Amino acid sequence: MVSSTDPNTPQGPPPLRLGVRRLFTWLSLSLMSFVGLMVLIVYEARWVYPEIQAYFSQTGNLTGQQLATRARGYVQRAQEELMVASSPVEISEASHWLNLAYGLFDVNVYHQHYVCTAPSLALIDELVLLIDTQQLDPFDAAHALFIPVDCLTSIEMSQLDRRGMAINDFSDSTRRHNQVLTYSSLLIFVLGLLFWGLHERQLRRTERATAEKLGWMARAMRDPLTGIGNRSALYQDVVAYSGRSMGLILVDIDFFKQYNDALGHPEGDRLLRQLASLLERALGEEARLYRLGGDEFAALLPCPNDQALAKFCETLQVGLEAAQCPHPAHPDNKGVTLSIGGVRFVADATSFASAYEAADKALYQVKTAGRDGWQVTASA
Ligand SMILES: Nc1nc2c(ncn2[C@@H]2O[C@H](COP(=O)(O)OP(=O)(O)OP(=O)(O)O)[C@@H](O)[C@H]2O)c(=O)[nH]1
Numbered sequence: 001m002v003s004s005t006d007p008n009t010p011q012g013p014p015p016l017r018l019g020v021r022r023l024f025t026w027l028s029l030s031l032m033s034f035v036g037l038m039v040l041i042v043y044e045a046r047w048v049y050p051e052i053q054a055y056f057s058q059t060g061n062l063t064g065q066q067l068a069t070r071a072r073g074y075v076q077r078a079q080e081e082l083m084v085a086s087s088p089v090e091i092s093e094a095s096h097w098l099n100l101a102y103g104l105f106d107v108n109v110y111h112q113h114y115v116c117t118a119p120s121l122a123l124i125d126e127l128v129l130l131i132d133t134q135q136l137d138p139f140d141a142a143h144a145l146f147i148p149v150d151c152l153t154s155i156e157m158s159q160l161d162r163r164g165m166a167i168n169d170f171s172d173s174t175r176r177h178n179q180v181l182t183y184s185s186l187l188i189f190v191l192g193l194l195f196w197g198l199h200e201r202q203l204r205r206t207e208r209a210t211a212e213k214l215g216w217m218a219r220a221m222r223d224p225l226t227g228i229g230n231r232s233a234l235y236q237d238v239v240a241y242s243g244r245s246m247g248l249i250l251v252d253i254d255f256f257k258q259y260n261d262a263l264g265h266p267e268g269d270r271l272l273r274q275l276a277s278l279l280e281r282a283l284g285e286e287a288r289l290y291r292l293g294g295d296e297f298a299a300l301l302p303c304p305n306d307q308a309l310a311k312f313c314e315t316l317q318v319g320l321e322a323a324q325c326p327h328p329a330h331p332d333n334k335g336v337t338l339s340i341g342g343v344r345f346v347a348d349a350t351s352f353a354s355a356y357e358a359a360d361k362a363l364y365q366v367k368t369a370g371r372d373g374w375q376v377t378a379s380a
Contacts, residue, residue, distance in 0.1 A: 247303030
């Protein structure tokens with residue numbers, strides 16, 4: 001049996017599948033952004049930072065070499081020359097190395113940060129002069145050069161310490177930076193999950209409320225005793241079938257008052273429910289059934305012509321006779337009988353009023369003609 005639902009209502013996917021699809025979309029999006037962030041972090045950690053670190057460490061390239069180291073090398077070379085020098089030419093060779101060392105040593109940074117720079121340079125300068133004019137013993141000169149060598153060594157050590165500290169600071173800040181990025185992305189992920197949960201909960205509440213409302217609406221369209229549609233459902237369905245050729249059949253139990261009086265109202269109720277089932281069986285799945293009040297029922301069904309409508313009415317009466325429902329108080333000593341009036345009409349809200357009136361008139365004529373019969377009136 002079909003009752004008061006709209007035949008044109010579109011059928012969407014079930015709510016569970018929709019929820020899973022929404023969850024899947026959300027998870028994919030957040031996972032994609034999370035993975036994106038992680039790739040960025042790994043890229044920075046694996047490729048960008050080591051390059052910066054290598055630049056800071058100043059190893060493996062010419063510009064990164066320590067001036068102090070090279071200057072110390074030249075001074076020590078001069079010392080070696082002076083120690084083994086046996087001719088003026090060899091002695092002047094030492095002065096050449098000292099000049100080179102002076103050039104590398106005489107830089108602003110060393111003057112600013114290392115107090116031994118100026119005296120050491122002055123000493124080299126003086127020694128070069130004395131060596132060139134051969135006023136100094138080469139061995140004594142080599143010995144005196146330990147002062148600038150000490151100074152240059154302390155500069156080197158200090159530079160190494162500074163560089164080490166800079167590298168450590170840089171590594172620490174890089175690690176901190178990475179940690180902040182990782183925890184932030186995790187936090188974003190968790191917050192997203194939380195918001196999604198809240199959003200889903202709200203959505204479910206709304207869906208539940210909507211379903212409840214729809215349930216109430218459906219119940220409001222239903223006759224509680226028989227479970228079929230009521231008068232409001234009939235109006236709604238007429239609108240839903242707008243433009244289609246429909247049959248409207250009104251059915252009324254004969255002498256129902258006597259039935260109630262004889263058997264009691266609970267039995268009367270049982271007969272009403274029985275009649276609803278009988279209408280359903282007799283008219284088929286396409287018919288929509290309604291109880292309009294008391295013992296009056298209606299059926300709305302697609303109907304191409306008056307002959308088909310007459311056939312439905314006849315089938316209905318035959319079905320009732322076959323059911324053999326006893327009526328102990330029937331004035332004509334029959335079982336339960338029905339009076340049936342039908343009309344065919346093209347459904348819409350305005351034509352329905354006259355169609356209903358015509359079907360009711362046909363039913364009334366059956367009643368006045370002695371009941372237990374059906375009549376189909378001309379199309380409305
Ligand atoms: N059991 C039961 N009886 C109902 C219900 N609603 C209305 N009735 C009764 O249905 C009867 C209808 O009586 P009438 O309108 O006189 O109709 P009738 O006795 O069938 O007479 P005709 O239609 O002229 O053959 C009344 O006695 C109402 O009390 C219901 O829900 N259950």
